[in-house]
Amino acid sequence: MDKRIIKVNDLSLWYGKTQALQNISLDIEENEITAIIGPSGCGKSTFLKTINRMVEIIPSVKIEGSIRLFDENIYDDSINLVNLRSIVGMVFQKPNPFPKSIYENVAYASKRHGIRDKAKLNEIVEKSLKQAALWDEVKGRLNESGFSLSGGQQQRLCVARALANEPQVILMDEPTSALDPIATGRLEELIQNLKNKYTVVIVTHNMQQAARLSDKTAFFLSGKMVEMDITNKIFTNPKNKKTEDYITGRFG
Amino acid sequence: MVNLKEKSKKRKSIVWIVLSTFFMIATLSVLVYFLIFLIRNGINAISWDFITDIPRKNMTEGGIFPAIVGTFYVASLTVLISVPLGISAAIYLNEYASQSLIVRLIRLSIRNLSGVPSIVYGLFGLGIFAATLGLGTSLLSSALTLAIMSLPWVITASEEALKAVPNSFREAGLALGTTKWQTIRFLVLPYALPGMATGSVLALARAAGETAPIILTGAAFFLPHLPRSVNDRFMALPYHLYILATQHNRLDLVRPLAYGTALVLIAMVLLLNMIAIVLRYRARKKQEW
Amino acid sequence: MNESNREELKSRIKQDSHKQNLSNFFIEKIFLICGVLTIVFLGLIVWFLISKSWPAISEIGLREFLTKTRWMPSSPIQAGYGALSFIVSSILVTVGALIIGVPWGIFTAIFIAEVAPTRIKEVLKPVVEILGIIPSVVYGFIALLIIAPKVAQLFGLSNGLTALTGSVILAVMTLPTIVSITEDAIKSVPKDYREASYALGVGKWDTIIHVVLPAASSGILAAVMLGFGRAVGETMAVLMAAGNALNMPIKEIFNIPLPTLLQSVRTLTANIAIEGSDVPWGSLHYHSLFVVGLILFVITFIVNIIADLMLTKFQKVNKNG
Ligand SMILES: Nc1ncnc2c1ncn2[C@@H]1O[C@H](COP(=O)(O)OP(=O)(O)OP(=O)(O)O)[C@@H](O)[C@H]1O
Ligand SMILES: [Mg+2]
Numbered sequence: 001m002d003k004r005i006i007k008v009n010d011l012s013l014w015y016g017k018t019q020a021l022q023n024i025s026l027d028i029e030e031n032e033i034t035a036i037i038g039p040s041g042c043g044k045s046t047f048l049k050t051i052n053r054m055v056e057i058i059p060s061v062k063i064e065g066s067i068r069l070f071d072e073n074i075y076d077d078s079i080n081l082v083n084l085r086s087i088v089g090m091v092f093q094k095p096n097p098f099p100k101s102i103y104e105n106v107a108y109a110s111k112r113h114g115i116r117d118k119a120k121l122n123e124i125v126e127k128s129l130k131q132a133a134l135w136d137e138v139k140g141r142l143n144e145s146g147f148s149l150s151g152g153q154q155q156r157l158c159v160a161r162a163l164a165n166e167p168q169v170i171l172m173d174e175p176t177s178a179l180d181p182i183a184t185g186r187l188e189e190l191i192q193n194l195k196n197k198y199t200v201v202i203v204t205h206n207m208q209q210a211a212r213l214s215d216k217t218a219f220f221l222s223g224k225m226v227e228m229d230i231t232n233k234i235f236t237n238p239k240n241k242k243t244e245d246y247i248t249g250r251f252g
Numbered sequence: 253m254v255n256l257k258e259k260s261k262k263r264k265s266i267v268w269i270v271l272s273t274f275f276m277i278a279t280l281s282v283l284v285y286f287l288i289f290l291i292r293n294g295i296n297a298i299s300w301d302f303i304t305d306i307p308r309k310n311m312t313e314g315g316i317f318p319a320i321v322g323t324f325y326v327a328s329l330t331v332l333i334s335v336p337l338g339i340s341a342a343i344y345l346n347e348y349a350s351q352s353l354i355v356r357l358i359r360l361s362i363r364n365l366s367g368v369p370s371i372v373y374g375l376f377g378l379g380i381f382a383a384t385l386g387l388g389t390s391l392l393s394s395a396l397t398l399a400i401m402s403l404p405w406v407i408t409a410s411e412e413a414l415k416a417v418p419n420s421f422r423e424a425g426l427a428l429g430t431t432k433w434q435t436i437r438f439l440v441l442p443y444a445l446p447g448m449a450t451g452s453v454l455a456l457a458r459a460a461g462e463t464a465p466i467i468l469t470g471a472a473f474f475l476p477h478l479p480r481s482v483n484d485r486f487m488a489l490p491y492h493l494y495i496l497a498t499q500h501n502r503l504d505l506v507r508p509l510a511y512g513t514a515l516v517l518i519a520m521v522l523l524l525n526m527i528a529i530v531l532r533y534r535a536r537k538k539q540e541w
Numbered sequence: 542m543n544e545s546n547r548e549e550l551k552s553r554i555k556q557d558s559h560k561q562n563l564s565n566f567f568i569e570k571i572f573l574i575c576g577v578l579t580i581v582f583l584g585l586i587v588w589f590l591i592s593k594s595w596p597a598i599s600e601i602g603l604r605e606f607l608t609k610t611r612w613m614p615s616s617p618i619q620a621g622y623g624a625l626s627f628i629v630s631s632i633l634v635t636v637g638a639l640i641i642g643v644p645w646g647i648f649t650a651i652f653i654a655e656v657a658p659t660r661i662k663e664v665l666k667p668v669v670e671i672l673g674i675i676p677s678v679v680y681g682f683i684a685l686l687i688i689a690p691k692v693a694q695l696f697g698l699s700n701g702l703t704a705l706t707g708s709v710i711l712a713v714m715t716l717p718t719i720v721s722i723t724e725d726a727i728k729s730v731p732k733d734y735r736e737a738s739y740a741l742g743v744g745k746w747d748t749i750i751h752v753v754l755p756a757a758s759s760g761i762l763a764a765v766m767l768g769f770g771r772a773v774g775e776t777m778a779v780l781m782a783a784g785n786a787l788n789m790p791i792k793e794i795f796n797i798p799l800p801t802l803l804q805s806v807r808t809l810t811a812n813i814a815i816e817g818s819d820v821p822w823g824s825l826h827y828h829s830l831f832v833v834g835l836i837l838f839v840i841t842f843i844v845n846i847i848a849d850l851m852l853t854k855f856q857k858v859n860k861n862g
Pocket of ligand 1: 042
């Protein structure tokens with residue numbers, strides 16, 4: 001069976017007149033962690049946000065090419081944007097819980113999607129928090145505000161919030177950049193475990209992180225994808241000179 | 253030579269400091285003097301009867317109860333109309349609008365509406381609501397007029413409240429697969445509400461103190477009863493003060509009542525403003541982001 | 542992931558979203574309509590002022606309104622519709638108010654921005670704002686009882702209800718506007734300007750006078766214009782303070798007609814307030830009041846546009862700076 005869950009084909013993107021992505025083509029495989037690395041401003045976040053079409057909330061954006069999820073072009077007019085974003089979840093750079101209780105944070109999307117049954121909601125919340133490795137820390141204080149948690153816990157809460165939608169793909173944009181080393185370690189552990197059930201695409205500035213976590217790595221440079229391969233190969237034996245320069249720190 | 257220059261420099265800066273201090277003190281003195289003047293002269297007129305009684309003996313005795321109630325009615329009705337409209341317009345401007353021509357026109361209109369003199373609103377209200385739409389001079393005509401007048405205040409305050417809600421809430425909401433409206437309804441409005449409430453109370457206070465628009469559209473010189481419906485005319489504190497201060501045929505007799513009315517009016521306006529400040533303060537303290 | 546799971550997800554992505562999109566579309570349009578209402582209201586105000594003025598303008602002619610001084614719209618024998626004295630009075634009272642209020646406001650703003658320590662500043666600003674929330678009818682009352690007697694006493698007049706009395710109370714009323722916008726303008730002058738000046742060895746006050754204030758000047762001018770707009774449109778305070786006599790505020794000194802602040806005057810706003818509440822609707826008098834309102838609207842409109850341009854210019858210059 002085809003393991004390629006996402007197929008990006010010749011994707012270009014403009015913010016107004018400036019092009020941010022140029023003819024990107026790559027495939028992302030199921031139950032793998034794909035890392036996207038590259039220098040600042042090369043279009044990593046932009047690319048990530050094209051996968052759940054969040055990039056479109058900026059009005060000046062123009063997009064060409066296609067992204068197929070389960071062989072459906074998500075830029076097709078007939079796509080249900082709301083369902084797409086439930087299936088492709090996202091975790092942001094800075095932890096951004098809602099100013100609601102821990103419980104309400106996780107239950108938020110389910111409630112909006114029409115789940116009213118209390119028992120069902122409880123089940124969703126517990127399951128999501130467990131998967132996000134947060135349950136043991138918060139089970140006694142579900143009614144406290146999400147803001148009462150530490151930064152690392154907040155980020156895991158955001159993961160749990162996305163997991164409550166039962167997504168297939170989780171996009172993460174530098175999820176550890178606002179966290180201390182210990183919290184980073186815990187989140188990395190979590191991401192490793194997520195891969196058993198989910199497909200993860202993670203943008204990171206930290207090359208060790210990409211090397212530690214990911215199965216595949218894509219290197220972006222000024223809006224283009226330079227190279228994508230098995231992570232091990234990218235970091236030991238890249239094909240492209242520019243990739244080598246970047247990962248050995250000779251870049252710039 | 254250098255010394256001389258230094259000296260004149262010093263003198264110059266002293267002049268500026270003295271001048272600005274003088275004018276600052278002048279500003280404060282005027283405020284304090286006005287307030288003390290009103291309190292000292294008005295406090296004697298104020299009694300339980302003054303607040304709860306109707307005017308008696310050609311307004312030379314009795315109280316101002318109908319004027320208080322009338323002001324409460326007209327200001328509340330005003331806010332009831334302008335707050336939903338104003339908040340909705342602010343939601344459009346802050347949550348939906350991109351930089352289109354229509355948005356620029358809306359913003360231009362808001363700025364211009366806020367510069368239209370209150371008496372012109374009165375004239376407009378008289379022309380459209382009272383005369384053309386046949387509402388007559390009434391509570392409703394006055395409230396509609398004041399509502400249009402207060403719309404720019406409500407919109408501006410509401411937009412500020414919406415702007416204070418972090419964008420990350422909106423992004424997270426959309427990224428979780430909820431609709432734009434759900435995001436606004438559940439992740440933006442609840443957190444903008446305290447700011448909007450503050451703005452609405454301020455609008456209420458301003459509407460309650462307005463005189464010119466209601467003179468032309470519905471305020472009554474004297475009514476022995478409270479307005480029974482929105483089609484009735486009404487007495488209002490600011491208009492009542494105007495009458496007692498300048499229009500009454502026995503100005504000497506009603507002067508104490510005028511002082512009392514002025515004090516009640518200003519106390520009410522200041523109280524409303526204080527409520528708004530407390531609302532804002534409490535919201536800020538509770539705010540977690 | 543098994544095949545059936547995959548098919549289910551596919552169908553979710555493609556699930557018909559028309560209903561959802563449609564309801565979101567309508568919700569947006571409702572908000573848009575509320576926004577557009579502001580344009581409608583402004584348009585209605587302009588249209589009503591013009592259309593209700595029209596019967597009077599076409600019958601009497603705009604010229605009489607703008608150039609004649611005899612205002613007797615209800616006279617059965619010979620009606621007069623000259624509104625010139627209202628225009629002159631409005632402008633006179635306003636200019637008088639600005640002559641007092643502008644230096645007062647600017648220096649107060651300088652104190653808040655440059656002299657006051659931060660903690661005192663935080664107290665002073667809301668205190669000055671209190672001046673802005675006192676209802677104008679209360680100001681009128683105060684003018685009547687405090688300022689008018691002082692003016693009468695000072696100038697030996699039998700009646701203190703003069704243009705000057707109106708100007709003084711309007712000056713106080715425009716203070717909050719002038720102070721807050723001037724203070725904003727001073728505050729938003731880029732720090733680099735100051736630092737460059739200090740680096741040249743220029744002292745604090747020389748920097749303020751020669752660098753900061755000129756850089757803030759279009760912002761301050763905007764404050765003055767907004768103050769003008771506010772004062773010229775003010776009704777209750779002038780109505781109660783300025784006496785409302787129907788005459789030109791002109792006094793001949795050595796045969797030269799000069800404007801005087803020491804006469805009782807009736808402004809555009811006051812005239813509408815006085816006559817508007819019992820004018821028979823639809824009469825020529827009624828329509829002529831709309832002409833007066835239209836004149837007032839045009840004046841404030843122009844002044845506010847200028848203020849707006851000034852502020853935009855100020856913000857632009859500061860962005861580049
Ligand atoms: N909203 C926007 N409007 C216009 N241009 C934008 C916008 N967002 C990003 N860009 C531009 O698009 C390019 C790619 O930006 P993007 O944020 O995707 O980079 P990035 O690789 O994520 O960088 P970083 O590592 O700093 O997060 C940059 O040149 C940026 O200036
Ligand atoms: Mg980025």
